[in-house]
Amino acid sequence: MIRTKPLQPAFKSKPNFITHSFLLHHLSFSQASLHSNSFPNRSKYEKVNNLDDAFNLFDEMTQRQPLPSVFKFNQLLTAVTKMKHFSSSLYLFKQMCVNRLPIDACSMSIAIKCCCRLHRTNDGFAVLGSCFRRAIVPNVFIYSTLLDGLVIEDRIVEAERLFKKIIKHKLCEPDVVTFSTMIKGLCKFGNNDIAIGLLRLMDERGCKPCVVAYNTIIDSLCKDKMIDDAFKLFKEMVFDKHILPTVITYNSLICGLCKLGRWDEASKMLKEMEDVRISPDLVTFNILIDAYSKEGMVDEAEAVVKIMVERGECPDLVTYNSLIDGYCLRGEMTKARSLFDSLTSRGLNPNVITYSSLLNGYCKSLKIEEAMLVFHEITRKRLKPDVVTYNNMIQGLLRAGRCGAARKLFDEMRAQGQIPNQCTYGIILDGLCNNQQVEEAVSLFHLAGDSKLSSNIVVYNILIDGASKCGKIDIARALFHDLTIKGLQPNVRTYTVMIGALCGEGLLDEAKHLFLKMDKSGCLPDNVTYRVLLQGCLKNQKYNDVEMLLQDMDGRGYSLDATTLSLLIDHVATGSVDRSMLKLIGRLVPKELMDTPS
DNA sequence: CTAGGGTTAG
Numbered sequence: 001m002i003r004t005k006p007l008q009p010a011f012k013s014k015p016n017f018i019t020h021s022f023l024l025h026h027l028s029f030s031q032a033s034l035h036s037n038s039f040p041n042r043s044k045y046e047k048v049n050n051l052d053d054a055f056n057l058f059d060e061m062t063q064r065q066p067l068p069s070v071f072k073f074n075q076l077l078t079a080v081t082k083m084k085h086f087s088s089s090l091y092l093f094k095q096m097c098v099n100r101l102p103i104d105a106c107s108m109s110i111a112i113k114c115c116c117r118l119h120r121t122n123d124g125f126a127v128l129g130s131c132f133r134r135a136i137v138p139n140v141f142i143y144s145t146l147l148d149g150l151v152i153e154d155r156i157v158e159a160e161r162l163f164k165k166i167i168k169h170k171l172c173e174p175d176v177v178t179f180s181t182m183i184k185g186l187c188k189f190g191n192n193d194i195a196i197g198l199l200r201l202m203d204e205r206g207c208k209p210c211v212v213a214y215n216t217i218i219d220s221l222c223k224d225k226m227i228d229d230a231f232k233l234f235k236e237m238v239f240d241k242h243i244l245p246t247v248i249t250y251n252s253l254i255c256g257l258c259k260l261g262r263w264d265e266a267s268k269m270l271k272e273m274e275d276v277r278i279s280p281d282l283v284t285f286n287i288l289i290d291a292y293s294k295e296g297m298v299d300e301a302e303a304v305v306k307i308m309v310e311r312g313e314c315p316d317l318v319t320y321n322s323l324i325d326g327y328c329l330r331g332e333m334t335k336a337r338s339l340f341d342s343l344t345s346r347g348l349n350p351n352v353i354t355y356s357s358l359l360n361g362y363c364k365s366l367k368i369e370e371a372m373l374v375f376h377e378i379t380r381k382r383l384k385p386d387v388v389t390y391n392n393m394i395q396g397l398l399r400a401g402r403c404g405a406a407r408k409l410f411d412e413m414r415a416q417g418q419i420p421n422q423c424t425y426g427i428i429l430d431g432l433c434n435n436q437q438v439e440e441a442v443s444l445f446h447l448a449g450d451s452k453l454s455s456n457i458v459v460y461n462i463l464i465d466g467a468s469k470c471g472k473i474d475i476a477r478a479l480f481h482d483l484t485i486k487g488l489q490p491n492v493r494t495y496t497v498m499i500g501a502l503c504g505e506g507l508l509d510e511a512k513h514l515f516l517k518m519d520k521s522g523c524l525p526d527n528v529t530y531r532v533l534l535q536g537c538l539k540n541q542k543y544n545d546v547e548m549l550l551q552d553m554d555g556r557g558y559s560l561d562a563t564t565l566s567l568l569i570d571h572v573a574t575g576s577v578d579r580s581m582l583k584l585i586g587r588l589v590p591k592e593l594m595d596t597p598s
Numbered sequence: 599c600t601a602g603g604g605t606t607a608g
Contacts, residue, residue: 316606
């Protein structure tokens with residue numbers, strides 16, 4: 001399976017004051033990075049920095065007598081390709097072909113790269129065919145580029161086939177780039193172990209793994225939240241293989257740590273990279289800004305922006321998109337809007353991500369009309385709403401109770417060629433349930449006929465929760481039964497939602513039974529499970545298990561949230577829960593709740 | 599001499 005973002009975020013801890021003040025302090029006082037943007041030895045063929053110049057130079061070159069060398073043409077193609085004008089580069093290449101201008105393997109590999117980056121890898125293979133017709137022997141550059149094209153298009157089976165063919169038929173000698181590309185493909189499909197195996201294999205074949213090969217796997221492990229494995233590989237790279245990490249290595253690790261809420265370690269890595277004289281770059285700062293924004297700590301995020309500017313880095317669209325999203329998450333739509341409006345004066349054009357963030361912010365703030373305006377603005381700016389945009393808008397409409405409009409947009413999205421993903425269905429099912437339409441939700445779920453959807457435990461969690469919220473405990477039970485029949489494994493959330501549903505109906509014995517069952521089936525109840533069951537006990541005046549639950553929580557290092565705590569205190573006050581439990585309760589109160597007087 | 603691989607945003 002290709003890696004996708006989870007439908008539900010992982011539990012994270014907030015950065016404490018010490019960590020982030022250290023982090024900011026540390027960054028602002030370390031030495032500024034050096035910049036060198038001068039390229040004194042570039043010829044005019046690689047110096048072109050806009051398309052017009054490139055085309056003019058090309059025309060002039062084609063008329064020269066004698067013709068410039070293939071080397072000069074390749075330099076020009078490279079320059080255009082570096083500007084990411086892949087179509088133009090391909091156009092020039094085609095002109096070279098039809099006009100019998102000089103072409104070699106290098107020109108071919110540039111053309112193939114352009115095809116691949118345009119998601120036209122098949123055309124890349126057509127260029128490979130033309131190599132044979134022109135008696136140009138395809139080399140390792142050409143095959144590695146084609147391999148990358150297949151990986152870019154998620155054609156992993158074909159990528160593996162090509163890779164094996166290269167080795168078996170000795171099409172070329174695979175080098176460190178060929179291996180790294182295959183490793184990237186494996187990682188993209190979650191095969192980290194096989195990727196590590198390939199890392200070992202290349203070493204055995206006498207092709208020494210380099211920092212890129214390691215980075216690829218380290219980053220993939222970080223994205224899969226296997227950060228400890230990532231560090232294992234990092235240490236192996238540095239200490240056993242004596243390969244120096246780069247800023248990209250650190251960026252991946254810091255990003256992974258931030259996303260897991262491991263702020264103190266992220267801060268430690270920042271310090272470490274400065275120690276080894278690697279300056280944080282634009283991406284490093286963007287990672288920190290995004291992490292702070294997602295924690296709702298926009299002030300700290302803005303502080304990082306200030307520091308990066310002081311250090312000579314120019315905030316880009318990624319920077320501002322993170323900030324805008326941060327303000328949206330806090331519901332500070334005025335700030336989000338003014339930041340959005342300031343983009344053009346900063347020379348930045350909002351993209352579909354910017355618009356979707358803003359739209360989502362308005363939806364979450366229940367300003368559905370504003371959200372619709374933003375939605376229409378997207379097409380007016382000749383951008384295309386994508387799946388995420390539609391998902392956000394549909395969610396907003398459902399929240400506003402406008403089921404009909406949501407339905408219409410769902411149809412429109414498919415008409416526009418945007419394929420609904422699992423997230424879309426999750427949003428719609430949840431929305432229908434919240435609009436008292438569980439039956440519709442369940443039938444849509446069965447109607448969707450998507451095998452991945454019907455085996456998605458998160459979707460079951462949504463439906464069970466929704467059924468319970470609508471007071472349809474029978475439907476909730478049936479769904480829970482249905483998933484076990486299918487051989488699906490309920491997760492903590494499934495159990496918790498079901499236990500909550502049973503508690504809500506006063507079915508405490510059944511809830512307790514399920515609670516014991518989950519533990520037995522190896523699914524450990526989490527913090528939330530305990531809180532839900534505890535609330536169920538209290539609300540239904542079943543006090544027998546309260547002390548045992550509290551003791552369990554203490555033993556597991558769990559804590560109480562504000563709601564459960566105040567409910568408990570109420571019951572102690574009325575005498576239904578014994579005062580002797582106060583000491584135990586006190587131990588379960590997290591520091592944050594102690595500090596904030598409410 | 600020119601060509602291929604690794605990091606950040608909804």
